[in-house]
Amino acid sequence: MQQGRTGLPSCAAIHDISVLLGEESVDFPGDPPFIRERVSQIGENGVCDLSLLKMSAHAGTHLDSPAHFLAGGRTIDAFPAEDFFLPALVAGIEDREAIRLREIQNLPIREGDAVLFKTRNSRSGLCASGVFSPDYVYLTPEASRFCASRKVRLVGIDYITIERYGDQDYPVHRTLAGSGILILEGIRLDRVPEGRYTLVCLPLRIRGCEASPVRAVLLSDGGEETLPP
Secondary structure, three states, rough: OOOOOOOOOOOOEEEEOOOOOOOOOOOOHHHHHHOOEEEEOOOOEOOOOOOEEEOOOOOOOEEEEEEHHHEEEEEEEHHHHHHEEEEEEEEEEEOOOOOHHHHHHHHOOOOOOOEEEOOOHHHHHHHOOOOOOOOOOEHHHHHHHHHOOOOEEEEEEOOOOOOOOHHHOHHHHHHHHHHOOOOEEOOOOOOOEEEEEEEEEEOOOOOOEEEHHHHHHHHEOOOOOOOOO
């Protein structure tokens, strides 16, 4: 099989499911916003461009490790690099309010999968609007327990948080963290068909940190399994 300029098979497709920091990214209320400051600029006060970045570890497209809500939980740097290359299922959700058990219990989820939920958040552009809205599709506690029971390795959602807004008990985060499951938040799936892919979502190696921004992509060889309509 021939390889393209990326080193991947020439028939492979790459879907970038990350949002653009500072323009498309949504800041969760209370989190510090993403800021890029120019320290020096070619032709003005320096011989090179140099930027200072200020942001939350949960800025834009990012991974939550179990340590985010589990005392003594596994931090983002404790995962080996291979844990960020995963078989992935992109599953469409029709419910306009929440990802509920009744809609996902018959999905072809396999042990070890990354399950990425494509919802109204992507189809409406809400996930990349740059402005927070409390009216987003979230994962219910029952659905999170089901994902844990299927022994998935990662759950992803197309908004800045997987939790219902205002739920101060954070049951979804706690369920997934307690099962050692990574959470990928802030993805956009509007251009990605439902089906099977390989997910690549490498975080920064930050010692002892509970989360990290990522550049998340889905790889397809053009012959991936698609889900029935």
